[in-house]
Structure formats: structure tokens, C-alpha cells
Amino acid sequence: MSAAHRWPVRVYYEDTDLAGIVYYANYLRFIERARTEMLRAAGFDQDAMRADPGLVFAVRKVDADYLAPARFDDMLKVTTEVLRVSGARIVLRQSVARTGEKALFTAEVTLVALDNQGRAARVPADIRREFG
Known part of the structure; x- marks a missing residue:
């Protein structure tokens, strides 16, 4: 299995609520972007996969735990492990x-792999090799 991927993100004003803390749904945006960057860093182009072989990844389930607030202008690190x-x-x-x-x-x-009709599809062999 490949090593954990780390991706930096800064908290901007638009990410916060009136109290200056990160709005809870924005953590989901941060981790979504980090997943995309993890695939990109491993050499997988999601746009190319969508075009051929017609495969996308969709979130099936998220079990989230909010432990403490991030605030405006914090420098954060998103870590992703397969x-x-x-x-x-x-x-x-x-x-x-x-x-x-x-x-x-x-x-x-x-995440689940879906074909272009929205049906479950196998995770491509090269991705299984990289992350399995």
C-alpha cells in the first residue's frame, strides 16, 4: 500500500461562519480536494478515466468526527490513507x-467505482495495484 498523502489547505474567510470558524460542511470539501490530489499525485487523471473507460468514483459513505474547530487563516494539512x-x-x-x-x-x-450508466464497476487494476 502506498504511503499516506498529505495536502495543505489554508482557511479563507469564505470557509468560515460568522464566528470565524470553519463551517462544518467545508471539511468535506477539503477532504474531497485532497482525494483528487492523491489520485493526481499517483498519476491518475479522473477526467481521462471518466472519458475512457467511462469510470468515476462516488462517495458511498462518510463517517465523520468533528473534534475541534479550525479558524480563519489557519494552515491545515489533510492526510489521506487508503x-x-x-x-x-x-x-x-x-x-x-x-x-x-x-x-x-x-x-x-x-468510495465506489461507477460506470457511465451509474452501475457499480470494478476499481481499475492499476489503481488496485497502487493503493491495494
Whole structure:
């Protein structure tokens, strides 16, 4: 299995609520972007996969835990680890932390591979090799 992927993100004003803390749904945006960057760093182009062989990944399940708030202008690090790859699923552990601190948010995310008709499809062999 490949090593954990780390991706930096800064908290902008638009990410926060009136109290200046990150709005809870924005953590899902941060981890979505980190998943895309993890695939890109491993050499997988999601747009090319969508075109041929007609495959996309969709979130099937998210088990999220909000531990502490991030605030405006914080520099965060999103860590993504692949827990398992099987058939049509990829299960990830993702966390968001201030640089050098404990996690503020953690999630276990289950992705499913779908064909262009929205039916379950096998995770491509090259992705299984990279992350399995």
C-alpha cells in the first residue's frame, strides 16, 4: 500500500461562519480536494478515466468526527490513507489538522467505482495495484 498523502489547505474567510470558524460542511470539501490530489499525485487523471473507460468514483459513505474547530487563516494539512481496496470500493481514512497539531476532523470515507450508466464497476487494476 502506498504511503499516506498529505495536502495543505489554508482557511479563507469564505470557509468560515460568522464566528470565524470553519463551517462544518467545508471539511468535506477539503477532504474531497485532497482525494483528487492523491489520485493526481499517483498519476491518475479522473477526467481521462471518466472519458475512457467511462469510470468515476462516488462517495458511498462518510463517517465523520468533528473534534475541534479550525479558524480563519489557519494552515491545515489533510492526510489521506487508503485502508483497503476491494472490487468496486476504496475505503480511506482522512484527517484534517493544523500543521504540527492533533486532528481537528477525521473521517472514514467509502468510495465506489461507477460506470457511465451509474452501475457499480470494478476499481481499475492499476489503481488496485497502487493503493491495494
